[in-house]
Amino acid sequence: MLLIRSVATGPAGQPVLASTLRVVEGSGEQRMQIECLRSHISSGSKVFPIYIGFASAAEITNIAVAPAFTKQTDHQQIAANITAEPVRDWQRPINYDRVDQIAQVFNNSGGLMPNPVLLAKNAFTSGITIAPKRIDSTSYDTGTFIVNVPEDVEDPAQKPLWILDGQHRIAGLSKSAQSGDPVPVVLLLDDGSNSYSSPLLANLFAQVTTAATKLDELHNEWLTYAFDLGKYSAVRNPSGAAKQAFKTVVELCRTPTFRGVSNPFFNNVQFNEHRPANPTYGGFSFKCNALGDLISRHYYNLPVQHHSHLNPSELAAELSHAYIALHQTVGNHAASVFFGKPPSQQTIMQEAFLVGVLARALFYGPTADYRSLLQELKFQNTNWDFSWVRTLSGPANTISKKIARNVLEDALVQGTLPEASGNLADHLKGNGAAVVLAFSKVTPAGRPAKQGKEQYRMLRGATGSHNAGTTTHVKVTEQTSNVGDFEILDAKTVGRPLRYKEMERKGLILSDKYSKPLEIVVVMKHYGDLSSQSELQINW
Incomplete structure (x- = not known):
C-alpha cells in the first residue's frame, strides 16, 4: 500500500x-x-x-x-x-x-x-x-x-x-x-x-x-415540509392540516394523469423560484406555498359534513378536473379573468374558483361531472371579461377577494345562481344587492328584545320608508354575498358625511336625539371598487 x-x-x-x-x-x-x-x-x-x-x-x-x-x-x-x-x-x-x-x-x-x-x-x-x-x-x-x-x-x-x-x-x-x-x-x-x-x-x-x-420562500416552504419542520411538524400542528394540504400541492405538480385524464398542473405549480409555472390552459399560476395555504385554510382545517376528508391525491384530482371543466365551459378565453393574459386575468377570481371547488369537496366529496355543474351555473353564457373593474388595489382588493370567494363558494356548493341574478358576473357587480335591517323593541336593560322583531330589506337603488313604531332598536343583521362592505350615512348631512356606525355594529336606539324622520343612505361596496346605494326614511 x-x-x-x-x-x-x-x-x-x-x-x-x-x-x-x-x-x-x-x-x-x-x-x-x-x-x-x-x-x-x-x-x-x-x-x-x-x-x-x-x-x-x-x-x-x-x-x-x-x-x-x-x-x-x-x-x-x-x-x-x-x-x-x-x-x-x-x-x-x-x-x-x-x-x-x-x-x-x-x-x-x-x-x-x-x-x-x-x-x-x-x-x-x-x-x-x-x-x-x-x-x-x-x-x-x-x-x-x-x-x-x-x-x-x-x-x-x-x-x-x-x-x-x-x-x-x-x-x-x-x-x-x-x-x-x-x-x-x-x-x-x-x-x-x-x-x-x-x-x-x-x-x-x-x-x-x-x-x-x-x-427563498419556495425553497424554505418545501424544505420544511419535506423534513417535518416548522408548521409541518406533528408537534406544532397535530391536526396535520398543513401537511395534508402541501402534500396535495405536491401530488398536483408531480402526477401526470388523474383518472386517466392528463393533468394540466403537471410540472406547473411553482416549486423552483428560478422557473415559471404556467398550467396548460393559462392562468392559475400558483406558487407552492400560496396554494398550500389556500388548501389548508379552506379544506383540511375545516370540518367535513357527512364523510372523511379526501386524501391529497383525490383532492388534487378534484382541482385538476374542475380546472379542465372550467376551460371547457368558459368562452372567450383570451379576455377572461380565468385564462386571459394580464391584465385580463385576475388572481382573485382564480383563487375564488378553487375555494369554491374546495368548499364543494368539503360538503359532497368528489364531483363526477364539473362541466355539467358549471353549465347549470351559466358559466358558458357569462361574460368573464371584467374590463369594467375600476381597481383591485388597496381596500378594494380585500373587499373584492371576500366577495369573490363568498359568491363562488355559495354557487358551487348549492349548484344554483344567486337570487335575482342571471349570472355570477352581474351578481359580482352588485345586481340584486341588499342590506337587511332588524328593528327590535328595547328591554328595560336597554337591549334588543328577542321577540317581535321586524326586518326591512334595503335593496340596491331603492328609496323607501319604514315606520318602526315601538321597535326602536335598529341594526344590520344580513347582507347579500355581493356586498363586501357598507356604510350607513345620514342622508341630510351636507359636506363631510355623518356615519351611523352603531347601526352597522351593535345597533342604534332611535330617540329624540335624532331628527324625525331619520333619513339614511346605505352605500354598498361591490367587486372591483363598484358601489351602489339605497335610501330609507325611518319614522317612530
Missing part, C-alpha cells in the same frame, strides 16, 4: 491535524483520511459525535457534494424529490457568480478563509469508517481519530459526504491559488449512535444558512 501524506504545518513548522490520501495497490481504489479530534454534544437522550480536522478545498471537492437542486430543475422533479426516502437535492442552487468572487478574493491576495466547513454523511452512500489513531507497532491510542472516506466515485451525486454549510467557500477556494491550503472541517458522523437523521441535517442547514443568505 502506497501512502501519500499531506501535512499542514503551524507557524513554528510543527505538524497539525492533516489529511492523507491512501492508494490501495492493485485495486486503484483511493481513500482519503482526515485526522480528527472528537468530542460530543448531549441533548435530551441523544449523543451527537463531532469530529474536527483539516482538509484542503481541492480534497473536499473530491469527496463531498452539496445535495442541491439547480436553477433548471423542473417543478415536478422537486415535488418528486421531496417525497423520496431519503429526500433528494434539498439545498439551494449554487451561485457561480459568488463562487468566482470568492476565488478572486482568495487568489493569493493575502487573505484567508478560516471559517470551518460543515460536512455530514451522504444518505445515499456508504463506505466511511472511523477508527482511533494509534502509534505504529503499539496499541497506544493518540487521542485522535482517522476518518476514512472513499474518493474514487464516478457519479458526483454519490460522493460520500454532504456539504451542509460552505459549498460556495469550497467551490471558490478550489478554483483559487489556495486550493491546496488546509480548511477547518467539522464532520457530523455517526459512530453507531444513529443520531444524525436527514431531518436533523436539513434543520441544521436551515439554521446555518439563515444567518448567511436567507432561503
